[in-house]
Structures are given as structure tokens and as C-alpha cells.
Amino acid sequence: MSDSPKRTRRYVLAERPATPTGPLHDSVLRYEDDVPVPRLDAGQVLGRVEWMSLDVATRGWMNDTRSYVAPAPLGEAMRALGAGTVSASEHPDFAVGDRVCGSLGWQEDAVVDGATLRRVPDGVPLEASLNILGIAGQTAWVGLHDIGQPRKGETVVVTAAAGGVGSIAVQLAVAAGARVIGVAGTAAKCEWVCEIGAEDCINYREEDVSAACARLCPDGVDVIFDNVGGATLDAILPHVAVNVRVVLCGAISRYEGGRGPAPLDNWFHLLPNRARMEGFIYADHEARFDEIEADLLPRLRNGELRSREHVVNGLTAAPGVLQMLFDGSNTGKLLVWISHP
Ligand SMILES: NC(=O)c1ccc[n+]([C@@H]2O[C@H](COP(=O)([O-])OP(=O)(O)OC[C@H]3O[C@@H](n4cnc5c(N)ncnc54)[C@H](OP(=O)(O)O)[C@@H]3O)[C@@H](O)[C@H]2O)c1
Structure with a gap:
């Protein structure tokens, strides 16, 4: 003692x-x-x-x-x-x-x-x-690797991209060879999202998200790593590519004010594009935390993950x-x- x-x-x-x-x-x-x-x-x-x-x-x-x-x-x-x-x-x-x-x-x-x-x-x-080694990294890792599964050259859109989970999802997708477009709420946050590897970042408070997706993702969005839900997710859906994977990580835009689930007017884009849309809870994967740490730790140590x-x-x-x-x-x-x- x-x-x-x-x-x-x-x-x-x-x-x-x-x-x-x-x-x-x-x-x-x-x-x-x-x-x-x-x-x-x-x-x-x-x-x-x-x-x-x-x-x-x-x-x-x-x-x-x-x-x-x-x-x-x-x-x-x-x-x-x-x-x-x-x-x-x-x-x-x-x-x-x-x-x-x-x-x-x-x-x-x-x-x-x-x-x-x-x-x-x-x-x-x-x-x-x-x-990186805890809830933020574990969540980004599970959502991106198990559900998003981005391949080289694919386009990944990450919402709340400057946040704890989002910023790690951005970097893991870039490391997988994808081109990443972030969505965040200020110019300074967007700048940081590009600094950590995103090709571009949509400031959803200043820009029309749907128009920006059309401009930045002309071949369609292969993976949506969504932390936000609501109108932001709905604005991205018309731009999905065939076989899109939609990672339902969070819906923070709907938590505030207890607004609950929002109608997704554009959900029908999922069907003809053979979409997979899946939610997950990081804590369900506790048995894999050692495996996840073994992947993330060297990248933290060598500065690849910021x-x-x-x-x-x-x-x-x-x-x-x-x-x-x-x-x-x-x-x-x-x-x-x-x-x-
Ligand atoms: N599935 C799981 O197991 C799991 C585990 C942990 C976290 N999560 C989810 O991951 C997401 C991120 O969590 P975090 O802890 O890393 O927090 P965070 O991203 O560091 O902070 C939350 C960010 O969400 C954005 N935001 C807040 N209200 C918004 C709105 N109305 N519309 C758009 N963006 C809004 C803000 O960034 P801007 O300035 O860019 O708007 C805010 O900084 C949350 O949705 C959370 O529920 C899921």
C-alpha cells in the first residue's frame, strides 16, 4: 500500500x-x-x-x-x-x-x-x-474498417470531421488510400481537416452541402462516415455512388433539443445504389480493443496519426x-x- x-x-x-x-x-x-x-x-x-x-x-x-x-x-x-x-x-x-x-x-x-x-x-x-487509443480511435477504427471499408481511390465523406472521432476517421481513410472530403462547422476546423489529409472540407455553416458534394465528388461518394445525421446526411445522400457504405456513427445534429430522428427525404438514393447503411456501438467491440490498439499505437508513435x-x-x-x-x-x-x- x-x-x-x-x-x-x-x-x-x-x-x-x-x-x-x-x-x-x-x-x-x-x-x-x-x-x-x-x-x-x-x-x-x-x-x-x-x-x-x-x-x-x-x-x-x-x-x-x-x-x-x-x-x-x-x-x-x-x-x-x-x-x-x-x-x-x-x-x-x-x-x-x-x-x-x-x-x-x-x-x-x-x-x-x-x-x-x-x-x-x-x-x-x-x-x-x-x-487516439481510446473511445475516439476505437470508434473511428471500428466504423471505418468494419462498415466503411474504404478502398484505394474511393471517395469518403466524413461529417463532424474536425472532432475527436471524425478527425481520426479522416486519417484512417486517407491511410487506406481514399480521397477524403470533410464536413465541419468553421473555416479554422476545415483548415485542420485538410492539414490532416482531407482533400477538401465543406463548411456546412457557409456552404450548401449538397452543391459542395456535387462539385467535390463528381464520381459519387463511396463511403459516408456520419457523425451528424439530419439535414447534413440528407444533403450527401443524392451524391452516393453504387455500393456506397453509410457508417452510422452518430447523429449529433438530432440530439440537441431532443429532436430525435429526422426524416431523410433522400433515402431513396440508397436503393438503386445498392447501399449498405449500418450503425454500430464501439463498446460492443471491447474484445478487439487489443487488436485495435496494436494497429493504432505504432501510427500514434510515428506521428502518422495526429x-x-x-x-x-x-x-x-x-x-x-x-x-x-x-x-x-x-x-x-x-x-x-x-x-x-
Ligand atoms: N457509435 C459509437 O460507438 C460512438 C462512440 C463515440 C462517439 N460517437 C459519435 O461520434 C460523434 C462525434 O463525437 P465526438 O465525441 O468525437 O465529438 P466531437 O466530434 O469532438 O464534437 C462534436 C462535434 O459535432 C459537431 N456538431 C455539433 N452539433 C452539430 C450540428 N447540429 N450539425 C453538425 N455538426 C454538429 C460540432 O463540430 P462542428 O463545429 O464541425 O459543427 C462538434 O464539435 C457523435 O455523433 C457521437 O455521438 C459514436
């Missing part, structure tokens, strides 16, 4: 939000600044949380709605992926000082079952385990910045950095 912390700070999910999306009322998350750290049982690990991931799904987990995973429980530290250092261990595979990641929650110190943790590889920053992180400082900043994912003001994977004295 080490001189591990006896007390910690955390945010507990105190009540369900009044609306399924949108800014949080103060009473949803309760800040507790002097919480006893429980004694470890056999198999448990105490992790000192240094990085916390804020994800689009975080807002959904707060709601009591039917989803791919149970709602985050009330009265417990809010659910979040995190990365940090082991400060005490009753698990044979982990020792004090080991670098780990897993579901650590909105708290500065987390007691978790060691079997749920992954090791962060040597020589990479802890936060990479929440980005990422941008939007870092906010301190646990207490977290509730106020979650909304950035929905108004587009995050520039890269949204992370909270927690410093420990």
Missing part, C-alpha cells in the same frame, strides 16, 4: 435532467468535496484520475431513456472514461504507479474492479488512452463545458485535466 488518498472530490448524478438535451440545471450534478475513499476489496484498484473524457454520450447517460447502455445510476459518481495512475491495489495485475484507463467517473480518485482497467502503453501520454485535444482545467469545470460538444465550440477531443497536489 502507498500513502493513498483517504478523501476525495467528485460529482454525483443527483437527479435526472429536466430535458433530454441542453444545458444542465445546477441540481443535476452535486459536487462533493470531502468524500471518504472506500477500503479496497480483493480485486479492486484505487486510481488517481488525471484525465477525464467528456463525450457526446455523457449527456445521454444522464437521462432515464432506453439506449444502448443503462442510464448512469443516481447517487453515484457520474459515469465517465478516465485515465490516471494506480495509487493502491488489491489486484494482482496492478501495482502502485501503473498507468491505467477505464470507467473512472467524475471524481478525483476512483475505486474500480481491476478487471475493467486497461494499461496505458509506455511512452504515450495518458490522455491518448481517451483519444489529434487535437480541447482541454479544460479541473473537475469543477466539467459541468459547464459539456455543452461545447453540441454548440461546436470544442476544437478536438474534449478532455478534463485534473491536477493533484
Whole structure:
């Protein structure tokens, strides 16, 4: 054992939000600044949380709605992926000082079952385990390789292309030999998307997406890696090529305001083009995370894969910045950095 912390700070999910999306009322998350750290049982690990991931799904987990995973429980530290250092261990595979990641929650110190943790590889920053090597990279990898399957010379359109998942999908598609067109919400984001390999990028706030697709994809779109849904996806559909694969990764334009599914006026382009349209959840592929890491890690180490992180400082900043994912003001994977004295 080490001189591990006896007390910690955390945010507990105190009540369900009044609306399924949108800014949080103060009473949803309760800040507790002097919480006893429980004694470890056999198999448990105490992790000192240094990085916390804020994800689009975080807002959904707060709601009591039917989803791919149970709602985050009330009265417990809010659910979040995190990365940090082991400060005490009753698990044979982990020792004090080991670098780990897993579901650590909105708290500065987390007691978790060691079997749920992954090791962060040597020589990479802890936060990479929440980005290229974590949820963003795993999601982009599964969606692109399993469903998108881009071939050399094919045209891939990625929406929310400057974001955590999107920017990695762009680079994986470029690495597969495809020509990539991004879609993003500002000129600066579009510039970054081109910097990481896209041939062009459509600023959907300034340009007509359908007209831009017609101009940039004259031979049709072979793969749509879609993070946005709604009007953006609908605008791309008339431009699909024969045998298009539509990767349904996310539908962020429909989450805000609880708008739910949108009609796709242009769905009929899918049929004559023998389309495959498929959704997926990255967590279903947990058994393959080692395989995915083995592919992504060397590319991270040799600089082939780049990422941008939007870092906010301190646990207490977290509730106020979650909304950035929905108004587009995050520039890269949204992370909270927690410093420990
Ligand atoms: N299937 C899975 O297993 C899985 C796992 C993780 C994430 N996801 C999905 O992946 C997507 C990206 O997530 P992320 O965590 O990497 O977040 P992110 O892309 O870093 O941030 C979200 C971005 O979405 C864009 N956006 C927000 N509202 C929009 C709207 N109304 N229309 C168009 N774009 C909008 C914004 O970029 P702009 O400034 O460009 O608008 C914003 O920065 C989300 O849809 C998420 O649900 C899926």
C-alpha cells in the first residue's frame, strides 16, 4: 500500500435532467468535496484520475431513456472514461504507479474492479488512452474498417470531421488510400481537416452541402462516415455512388433539443445504389480493443496519426463545458485535466 488518498472530490448524478438535451440545471450534478475513499476489496484498484473524457454520450447517460447502455445510476459518481495512475491495489495485475484507463467517473480518485482497467502503453501520454487509443480511435477504427471499408481511390465523406472521432476517421481513410472530403462547422476546423489529409472540407455553416458534394465528388461518394445525421446526411445522400457504405456513427445534429430522428427525404438514393447503411456501438467491440490498439499505437508513435485535444482545467469545470460538444465550440477531443497536489 502507498500513502493513498483517504478523501476525495467528485460529482454525483443527483437527479435526472429536466430535458433530454441542453444545458444542465445546477441540481443535476452535486459536487462533493470531502468524500471518504472506500477500503479496497480483493480485486479492486484505487486510481488517481488525471484525465477525464467528456463525450457526446455523457449527456445521454444522464437521462432515464432506453439506449444502448443503462442510464448512469443516481447517487453515484457520474459515469465517465478516465485515465490516471494506480495509487493502491488489491489486484494482482496492478501495482502502485501503473498507468491505467477505464470507467473512472467524475471524481478525483476512483475505486474500480481491476478487471475493467486497461494499461496505458509506455511512452504515450495518458490522455491518448481517451483519444487516439481510446473511445475516439476505437470508434473511428471500428466504423471505418468494419462498415466503411474504404478502398484505394474511393471517395469518403466524413461529417463532424474536425472532432475527436471524425478527425481520426479522416486519417484512417486517407491511410487506406481514399480521397477524403470533410464536413465541419468553421473555416479554422476545415483548415485542420485538410492539414490532416482531407482533400477538401465543406463548411456546412457557409456552404450548401449538397452543391459542395456535387462539385467535390463528381464520381459519387463511396463511403459516408456520419457523425451528424439530419439535414447534413440528407444533403450527401443524392451524391452516393453504387455500393456506397453509410457508417452510422452518430447523429449529433438530432440530439440537441431532443429532436430525435429526422426524416431523410433522400433515402431513396440508397436503393438503386445498392447501399449498405449500418450503425454500430464501439463498446460492443471491447474484445478487439487489443487488436485495435496494436494497429493504432505504432501510427500514434510515428506521428502518422495526429489529434487535437480541447482541454479544460479541473473537475469543477466539467459541468459547464459539456455543452461545447453540441454548440461546436470544442476544437478536438474534449478532455478534463485534473491536477493533484
Ligand atoms: N457509435 C459509437 O460507438 C460512438 C462512440 C463515440 C462517439 N460517437 C459519435 O461520434 C460523434 C462525434 O463525437 P465526438 O465525441 O468525437 O465529438 P466531437 O466530434 O469532438 O464534437 C462534436 C462535434 O459535432 C459537431 N456538431 C455539433 N452539433 C452539430 C450540428 N447540429 N450539425 C453538425 N455538426 C454538429 C460540432 O463540430 P462542428 O463545429 O464541425 O459543427 C462538434 O464539435 C457523435 O455523433 C457521437 O455521438 C459514436
